[in-house]
Amino acid sequence: MTPIRKQLVDMILDPDLAYDLPASDVEALQLRAAQELFEERRAQIPLLARRAEDAGIERIGRLEDLVPLLFAHTVYKSYPPSFVEKGQWGRMLQWLNTLSVADTTGVNVEGVKDVDDWLARLWEAGHRVLATSGSSGKCSFLNHTVGDHDLKKRHFKYSVGWPYVRSNADRTVFWLGPSRGTSSATEAAQFNFENFGKPGQTFALTDQPLRIADVSRMAAMRKKMADGSATPDEIAAFEQEAARKGAEGREGLLKLLDTILDRRAEPMLISGMWAQYMALIARARERGIGDGAFHPDTVVNAGGGIKGVALPPDYKEQVDRFFGQVVRPGNYGMTELAQVMPRCEAGRYHRAPALIWLIVDREGERLLTADDGEDGVVEGRFAFLDLLYEGRWGGLITGDKVTADLKPRCPCGRRGPTLFDNITRFAQPGEDDHIGCAGTIDAYVRGAIAA
Template structure:
């Protein structure tokens, strides 16, 4: 539901969801009571109820370090719609096993890797995953790529083993891969993704402050090199099969970092622009994850892999949302009806002002399809929204492509209410 849609319809939808969720999500109930909000009568009423993205990493790190999994249950329960406190964690020894226990009980936790700091955990239901996966199919269909099993499918990787990633990979394979498709890479399945990422984070800290023992550093570097070698074998597998059938259509499901390395390997094997000519397609998840690539990395990828803009499903989203905002050929992102877009000031305290038909500020959203949590979130992104339609011909507001993280702009990415929300959550853990 966009900024320019019928105001009464938007407010009614938000209020209906608020009346339902305030009785289900403990932190939302406490926040609403503290703000004296019992009804949504305007967009302004929603702003104090939008959860900062940091809410989903508000647990004390000591809970994980000390293996206090029952307390972690209470933490995630405080920001969940469906109760978590009765999930059996008696045999859990690390984060991966905690997530497995939750998933066995129907809580399909979405998690960040925490490479740049503390990881986040979002409780998602089966309905959330179904909405997310159907939205992928709908977006591809709107692009002109309905489910047809006529493609070779290449999930470039790396394989994290996380169930959400596996489910999305399998969705694309099941709906698009031809019966005689390129064989999938048969490598060593990943084990303990979060365990590894936690060790990576701890090792980086220890090396930075000089407390890492030489044998610990050597052992960890050996494991990291093994994982990197596995990914190289994966990419060489794909490159060999691409070159064996260069004119047959391929659907890539990947991240740009891995795709660029695939292009380098293809060049090493003798491929040039025009060698691959199958009219290939691409959908990309995630950003560069801290990697540094040439300024024209996308152009190089598209030219080598024969991917035209009309076969590139590019979108703006985040793990707090079920739905995607697809990018049109005009280069802008369109907000689907089920998402209410808010543009806030930098501190996340109030709605930003409209200036000459544009709004610039902090992106915030309410996803009406979210089931496992409260659907309102304040992101770490600075966006610019155009209210007067799009060059592609569609009406309504659009998000311009120059999206940036406040933390990357040399600014302190501080949302005013974040500390208050963290205090609410800590209170539930201590009860």
């Protein structure tokens, strides 16, 4: 890792300082680190070099210079679907290689049966590829090195729970989802277990590996059902399988919920979705347990999980009342990002020094500044350069619509820009999210794998 990048990445070891630095001081270092990284990566990733050449970018002298070099989030699923459908795993390696620093084309794929086998072979070869499946069922694949994984875990150690708690491996930890697999969610489960959990006192909904092939198949079937292309037999088989898995999941969830309730008098860390917490409340009521029965040092992380689930309008308020005076931190992150952003007491998200924020217009073509908003507050598309990564180029334009306060100080008193806790998507599920550079970069990828 280049010297200034390492300096910025290592600042997280003192999170109280890292999340309270003057923006001008941080951004001066960030620009120098971005130039270091750009010089290194354009020699390693031809896709980035091509993009820089076409955009006329020779060096990073200002934040605006980074914007044309950012990859659209869709590039990490830009492979032809036929590569997966026909089991062309060597071609998939060739595609992944266009987005990776280390050569992936030599990974042994003989005998690979499905995408989970393919991912396992990559992990065995030292490529910690994470997969995420969208509503279409088509996965994104993002390469990491073993070092990226370790630094990411370290970042979670100092950021998750900040500024309220520190991870000391002294809690019972509950993860209301699968704990093993190749997704960012299962990765986060393992980070929480290692950073917060007492030995032998970590619990998950299931320890069976989350299979990406199953997740993708279910997502693709839901899409077919929504657009009317699924046959009656396909729908019947899908519903039968969903019912079976639902029954199995319900049994496992009730067992886990009872364990949580049994330990409610001790400090815990619980991570789950809103619908699961509503199930916890229902189980508590069945057992005669009222609101506010949890240890005050319990940490509760909540989010997501409401699509297609009927919840009362006040579900968040019900969950708050049920847990009572516990610790309620928050984080903003995504699979493409190594450095999650913690939420402060004022309800704002803060950045680590090694994460460059770039708030751009909807098309992803122009950097927004304080002059584009009122009183330093701007609304735009979230983009970033994550300086931590060694496995790939960490510059990305996301699909997230954010409100950023670019004034020099947060209402919590700390210095630096912040994001409001009102993040949404520019496109709804099933809609196209047009980003100006997406088509160009996809064309680069297609040309590289066709060569």
